[in-house]
Amino acid sequence: MADRKTRRPSCTIDVVLLTAVGSQLAVLLCRAPEGREKWIVPWDAQRPQETMEGSATRIAKAASVGEPAWLEQVGAFGDGKRHPAESEISVAYAGLVPMGTPSPVGGVYAWFTLSDVPQLAPRQRLILDGAVTMIRGRMDQSPVAFRLLQQMFTLTELQQMYELLLGKRLHKASFRRALQAAWLVEPTDEWRSEGRGRPAQLYRYAPRKRRPAQRGIRLDLLSS
Amino acid sequence: MADRKTRRPSCTIDVVLLTAVGSQLAVLLCRAPEGREKWIVPWDAQRPQETMEGSATRIAKAASVGEPAWLEQVGAFGDGKRHPAESEISVAYAGLVPMGTPSPVGGVYAWFTLSDVPQLAPRQRLILDGAVTMIRGRMDQSPVAFRLLQQMFTLTELQQMYELLLGKRLHKASFRRALQAAWLVEPTDEWRSEGRGRPAQLYRYAPRKRRPAQRGIRLDLLSS
DNA sequence: TCAATAGTGTCTGTTAGACATTATGGA
DNA sequence: TCCATAATGTCTAACAGACACTATTGA
Numbered sequence: 001m002a003d004r005k006t007r008r009p010s011c012t013i014d015v016v017l018l019t020a021v022g023s024q025l026a027v028l029l030c031r032a033p034e035g036r037e038k039w040i041v042p043w044d045a046q047r048p049q050e051t052m053e054g055s056a057t058r059i060a061k062a063a064s065v066g067e068p069a070w071l072e073q074v075g076a077f078g079d080g081k082r083h084p085a086e087s088e089i090s091v092a093y094a095g096l097v098p099m100g101t102p103s104p105v106g107g108v109y110a111w112f113t114l115s116d117v118p119q120l121a122p123r124q125r126l127i128l129d130g131a132v133t134m135i136r137g138r139m140d141q142s143p144v145a146f147r148l149l150q151q152m153f154t155l156t157e158l159q160q161m162y163e164l165l166l167g168k169r170l171h172k173a174s175f176r177r178a179l180q181a182a183w184l185v186e187p188t189d190e191w192r193s194e195g196r197g198r199p200a201q202l203y204r205y206a207p208r209k210r211r212p213a214q215r216g217i218r219l220d221l222l223s224s
Numbered sequence: 225m226a227d228r229k230t231r232r233p234s235c236t237i238d239v240v241l242l243t244a245v246g247s248q249l250a251v252l253l254c255r256a257p258e259g260r261e262k263w264i265v266p267w268d269a270q271r272p273q274e275t276m277e278g279s280a281t282r283i284a285k286a287a288s289v290g291e292p293a294w295l296e297q298v299g300a301f302g303d304g305k306r307h308p309a310e311s312e313i314s315v316a317y318a319g320l321v322p323m324g325t326p327s328p329v330g331g332v333y334a335w336f337t338l339s340d341v342p343q344l345a346p347r348q349r350l351i352l353d354g355a356v357t358m359i360r361g362r363m364d365q366s367p368v369a370f371r372l373l374q375q376m377f378t379l380t381e382l383q384q385m386y387e388l389l390l391g392k393r394l395h396k397a398s399f400r401r402a403l404q405a406a407w408l409v410e411p412t413d414e415w416r417s418e419g420r421g422r423p424a425q426l427y428r429y430a431p432r433k434r435r436p437a438q439r440g441i442r443l444d445l446l447s448s
Numbered sequence: 449t450c451a452a453t454a455g456t457g458t459c460t461g462t463t464a465g466a467c468a469t470t471a472t473g474g475a
Numbered sequence: 476t477c478c479a480t481a482a483t484g485t486c487t488a489a490c491a492g493a494c495a496c497t498a499t500t501g502a
Contacts, residue, residue, distance in 0.1 A: 010234045011313060051303040052313070076300040076315040079275040089235060089276070089315070091300040141361070156481080173483075174464050181463095196474040197480030380454075397456075398491050405490095421453030422499035 068095030240355035292319030
């Protein structure tokens, strides 16, 4: 947001950084130095010689949560909805940050769980909702759940992440069977003991090429 | 593309109109009056007081194929890739036109099957690929197949459309069972006789609310 | 009549979900 | 020891895919 004092940009890049906090998704917001709302989704104008994804990466890094583990464009937003930059349109990106990443210091940035998000400019509210919808919808095409976890994780943590994203409980044995069939993870020889109970083996994300065989067409999900 | 003579726009709206021709997808291109490529994806600058989707609808109508039966944003494209308008970015939309819609006359617009698409400006090539990928990926969330068919269709036509979009053969009995379970279509009392063979009953798209029950998580599709 | 296509019934191998059981640590 | 959690084996109902069959038209 370094260009806020320069002329009004025609297009901004807005970055919705998401992580998991407890059993909820959380978004990184930035304290607004001016304007009607107190918090904003981080944004900036695109710089010369910079790709849009490059801008998004830079904005994410400036939020001092490091480079996001995953980044993808959500789309273009505008249509007269108000934005902190008063730009005509905004190109929104969604980024994932592994849970447990140290919170940014200084109080300029802060994580808000989705149920606690303060009022935002209308366009940024749409952008946030669009980013969350996209993340939830991309789960079965991209390793979204894995990008929200640390590099090593227990299968219970992975299942809880899927439950968080899907918004429903999953069956443990079925989940693990599906995981085995999909060749997505490999066990490490480390274990983690969490309070009482048997320690859990740690796994890492290691997708393998598979036969493209799969059963069925799923028309179920279609009626929306 | 009425604004081509005005100042270079910072942002264009590009519209990828798709239909089915035989057993292939086809895209509507416009003859280019100038520039390196002979054909372009229809585009124009956004007009004042117009939403982006409004612009896309207008551009589609100008291509004289009527209002598309379905329209959705693909995303923003730019990143220095060349575009007929030399604009910084383009917001791309994908639209579906029912197959059998009379071809636009005059020779300015023409349908090209995906395997016969001529050379396009690099950004427009990316836009086209992105639109096709999005359509194929949205099949199970939007009634994409139905928007490519006339309002009334036979189940064989519907199955062929799914096969076209999925790029693989489907099993007839299973397809119909899945269709019945999904409550997506309802029979009309009309029949259509096509050459020899028993006439087929015509159906229409009529989604019904269903129980949210469905089996399984499909991690299969995940390994990319 | 034959050929061609529409539409349906039945069987079978696979698998999601349920349940039970074992394994292994902490209190 | 008891309890809590991890991990796995077994059973069953549901379903995808295969096959066969009937139905109905045109040639």
